[in-house]
Amino acid sequence: xxxxxxxxxxxxxxxxxxxxxxxxxxxxxxxxxxxxxxxxxxxxxxxxxxxxxxxxxxxxxxxxxxxxxxxxxxxxxxxxxxxxxxxxxxxxxxxxxxxxxxxxxxxxxxxxxxxxxxxxxxxxxxxxxxxxxxxxxxxxxxxxxxxxxxxxxxxxxxxxxxxxxxxxxxxxxxxxx
Numbered sequence: 001x002x003x004x005x006x007x008x009x010x011x012x013x014x015x016x017x018x019x020x021x022x023x024x025x026x027x028x029x030x031x032x033x034x035x036x037x038x039x040x041x042x043x044x045x046x047x048x049x050x051x052x053x054x055x056x057x058x059x060x061x062x063x064x065x066x067x068x069x070x071x072x073x074x075x076x077x078x079x080x081x082x083x084x085x086x087x088x089x090x091x092x093x094x095x096x097x098x099x100x101x102x103x104x105x106x107x108x109x110x111x112x113x114x115x116x117x118x119x120x121x122x123x124x125x126x127x128x129x130x131x132x133x134x135x136x137x138x139x140x141x142x143x144x145x146x147x148x149x150x151x152x153x154x155x156x157x158x159x160x161x162x163x164x165x166x167x168x169x170x171x172x173x174x175x176x177x
Contacts, residue, residue: 031140039136041177042144045069045113049143049170056168059097069172072099074164083126086162088119095164101157101173108175109133112159113147115170121160122150149176 035046048054048069056071057063059080063070074080080096090096096118104110112120117137121129130150137146161169 032142034138034140035142035144038138038141038144038147039134040111040147040149042113042136042141042147044174044177045111045147045172046141046144048172049115054170057099060100062100062102063171063173065102068174069170070099071168072097072161072171074161074167074169076167077162080162082160082162083158084121084123084129084160086119086160087121087129088163090119090163094118094162095167096160096162099159099161099171099173101159103154103156104152105154106175107153108151109149110152110173111147111149111176113172113174114145114161115143116145116164116166118145118164118169119162120146120148121162123158123160124153124155126158143170 035043048067054069054071055064055067056073058073059075074095074097077090077094077096082096082098086096112122114120123129133149133151135146135148159171159173161171
């Protein structure tokens with residue numbers, strides 16, 4: 001099936017059509033049933049990501065408690081100015097950025113969910129990263145790519161996104177369900 005899709009994309013490109021082969025594959029591979037096969041529920045985040053009022057935030061901005069999701073504008077990794085080195089080396093040509101989260105009222109297990117493939121590092125002191133408790137990824141879920149769980153205390157949270165393939169990504173931070 002992928003070979004057929006690549007041939008069709010190649011023919012379209014040869015004819016002058018403006019098609020992104022990676023996006024064409026993602027659209028072809030979309031499987032709504034995949035959204036229920038994550039290790040924990042992500043349908044709440046998927047609904048947030050589809051909301052027409054989803055705010056767009058610049059890298060470094062603070063996520064409002066009123067809407068736990070946003071579209072985060074990213075910068076080329078060379079310009080992202082992350083406060084610490086990502087725990088995974090970003091590939092060349094990728095994007096990154098940061099998001100501030102105010103201190104949570106109730107410490108505990110929270111999940112950070114992304115719409116697309118990227119790496120997530122979390123810090124509560126601005127310099128060292130927290131180890132995730134668990135993570136889950138499923139290809140084919142429209143609008144949700146991965147979700148990572150962390151234990152959060154009652155100090156401000158800094159989330160660094162790196163290695164993203166485009167200059168924006170949808171992100172949500174909420175208590176684990």
